[in-house]
Amino acid sequence: MLIREATARDWPAIWPFFHEIVAAGETFPYPIDLGEEQGRDWWLLTAPDRTVVAVDDAGTVLGTAKMNSNRMGNGSHVASASYMVDPAHSGRAVGRALCEYTVEWARAAGFRAMQFNAVVETNEHAVKLYRSLGFEVLGTVPEGFRHPTAGYVGLHIMHRAL
Template identity: 40%
Template structure:
């Protein structure tokens, strides 16, 4: 079940976000980001945030927002994270498909991801399988803690 996130989900969302942020492999966020700053970012007033529940707990989370203001506000942007223990079970795919429906319902006509770390092979495979095209590549835009400088991809799909 995927539902809107509420403030009481903060601990569960942090349990998902903290290992992702600390690893520093997939998001261009400060690896030392505090819990409060991470939750303020993920649950910010400029976005709608959701959680995916299963097995009686939160297994994933995503946010949906306009990619740009004004003339670019018809294109959505999202961020997704799955609990480390729940990866590989279709939760990210379910959240993505939910986000497409939610974005369309909110009037968005397309979705764009501005900064997909190219070394995040599971995410890149999923996005391509779900109809995203790589429309840009920024060479060495991300400093991966183990792989060094890797490219960032810009992905796009109509809704």
């Protein structure tokens, strides 16, 4: 698996699984009817922020991550990131590779920590992955996310020092 900078040419490969994940409404606090153009604008970040794709040997996009400063100004020393793995390629450690990549990017870029602001507590695979990579739950916003089948569930704020 290769992780490389995403380009506008990757968007047609990202959009189908991006749309599927967002429309499911289970893991991202994005509008479930998010359109393609706005989704692209939200996901494909420009420098100094970054968006990458994980691809296999054939060049198939397996997943993607975006990484950025969590806040502006005096909070800009803390990084954040978001991840999407094509469900057709789940279980192949794509999410782990992307997460490890973003942690190393943040460290190399001089960030002091990394924070995830809205990890849906029912997204057990993501929570387990982030914990295994040194993130801890700092707190949970009770009923901060309206899950389509589980109802109102908590949103974890997860953090790790770099």
